[in-house]
Amino acid sequence: MEKRVVVTGLGVVAPNGIGLDDFLEALKLGKSGIKFNQQLSDLNFSCQIAGTPEISEEKKRDYFTDLELRNFNSTGIMYGVIAGLDAWKDAGLEIIENENPDWESGTIFGTGTSGIEKFRESIYKIDALETRKLGSTAVSQTMNSGISAYLGGKLGLGNQVTTNSSACTTGTESILMAFERIKYGKAKRILAGSTSDSGPYIWAGFDAIKVCNFKSNDAPEKASRPMSASAAGFIPGSGAGALILEDLESALKRNAKIYCEILGGNLNSGGQRGGGSMTAPNSAAVQKCVKDAIFDAKINANDIDYISGHLTATSKDSTEIKNLSQALNRSGKDFPYINSLKSLTGHCLSAAGSIEAVATILQLSENFVAPNINCEDLNPEITAIIDANCIPQQFLETKITIAAKVSFGFGDVNGCVIFKKYIPSIL
Template structure:
């Protein structure tokens, strides 16, 4: 018998809202976090708009001392720590005291794509200048891939598995499923799971060079990210972090914890970069297999899915994604589930995208609404031929949700899908 797994805490550092309360309000009302960055214009980027969280000094100092911040230069770790600690606090779980034993039943799986790129850049400059002794004692911790989980592990006193995963844009969704497996199998009682991403030209430059970013909206940032739209012209780069506290149902009930939703299960697979799949394009056969397997292991039928939180990046692959969902679920037209994409408001957060979108999905499930699809007034004709316009709302819809799906698809042809159910316990 598997342990049942529930969500008892949420945390978010997003371009359109720092903290769950601000983020909840932002997505409900369609607030954009995308803006023009003069730095990108000066560097001759084709895409000069992006999305990054606006974090105040006061917010930073809630989790870091002045001494820590003096040599701190890792935006992804900053966002991840803030989101992770908020999820812990939201769940009502206290950190271990410095002289206490570690929290043996609490672990962390917090992913990232890159870590400390700005710190790397600073280190290279110092090394090239022959100033190796000025690198500082925290350079390694800020630039190692597992820096985010290590920082969180030390702040919390986590004693179970503490690690970092990395699967491109599927990282956050994969982290949730990894944490779910540990709790379901009895190897942990509580797992803090999420993902984060650095921001800035070093991270975003490669995508600009690939010509997958939009270049048509530099003077109109809020309308630049257009998932499922006929006039979509590429994604807007973003950053941030999302976190979810997963817990066994037994543990949550023993503590009298608030429960947002139950995690029913999910699946991770790979298209092998075969057939129509490649490093950057998904193999649709694998995508549909991932969704169907997620449903199967969750004990859910395709007709039970009320809502889909899509990956939907505002590229030419959006119609393909909707087609894959339709075929995997056996649903189309007015029978297609509600679907939306957070990227219309905050761009594509890369490794952080899955976790930020998971927080948005759980908030909608918990509060019974579907946030608007920003900039999707001109729905792509290939999508409208599959799903009824009413299922892709451009205004907020109040609607009770019971069972929902979230999927992420990343470079390397990796796929992840997770199924949630409204708390009826």
């Protein structure tokens, strides 16, 4: 018998908010976390602004021991551990210290790269014939599965402990992988999420191919402009989002808080065919991904009240809206409300899907749509497809029953997950 899957905990480290309370306030106020970055300026980047979470030394010590922090400089692991442990605590779960791991709990926590600053440090030490000075954590900080390994150890997880990686679709993919594992009874709960390192060695490649906005260095909070006619590229960001997925029976048994239910979703690829490439989407695949997610969730396209878009502030924004409209067969005023968190955080790369999923669930559970900022001049190619009122530019209080989160990534990969407000009377 298939299990119903619910979300019982959330954690977030975002450029505009560390922790749920700060992040929720930033969502409602339309508060940007994008700031001028002196290091990018010193390195002569074209885009000299970014969305970087600010973690104090005191905050780090709430999650790591002094020994762990010695020679530790993996921002991605740091963000992921903070978000993951916060989600665990938010779900009302305890960290049990005994000989046996928690066989019923695991983590699927994605990333794009891990410990790139540690890699840089290692290269310099190796070249200087100082290999022995690398320290005992060089491997754990730089292996891609470092984030899941750290979380698995801190929480004593005995079920699947792994790291996935699918570019900007990573976070959404981790949620759907966890959903499938719980749905088929292979785990009671999974800590799902994703993280991304910050800094120039992550962002340089994007700056080099001119996909970042280099025209707004003097106006950081206005720079990320999804769905705007003056959109000039994305702003790099970083952070982590985390969700506790749990089977409904387990959640009810322990009287857990339930944010929402996951109805289903889909992952696919356009195969870099039919107009798709390493950096461009195959529209047929995008539409199929959304249609198949709706079918898997056993809902109708008209049931969707709100969409958290991928929408990166590039020329592909109008293509995304067109694909969503065609997949749903909804346009004009009939289109769901839609927003892009990237106007507030920048593009958090491999962490984007999970941070945006946390934002989606908060909006669903609290019945509001966060404002799209910086799109006063809506792209006319978009408003030719959907009504401008479907793109709220102010905080909008409205009932949301079903929400969709879509993600699209380099390599022509796509993801869509469907969330529904949990109704206790329906068992």
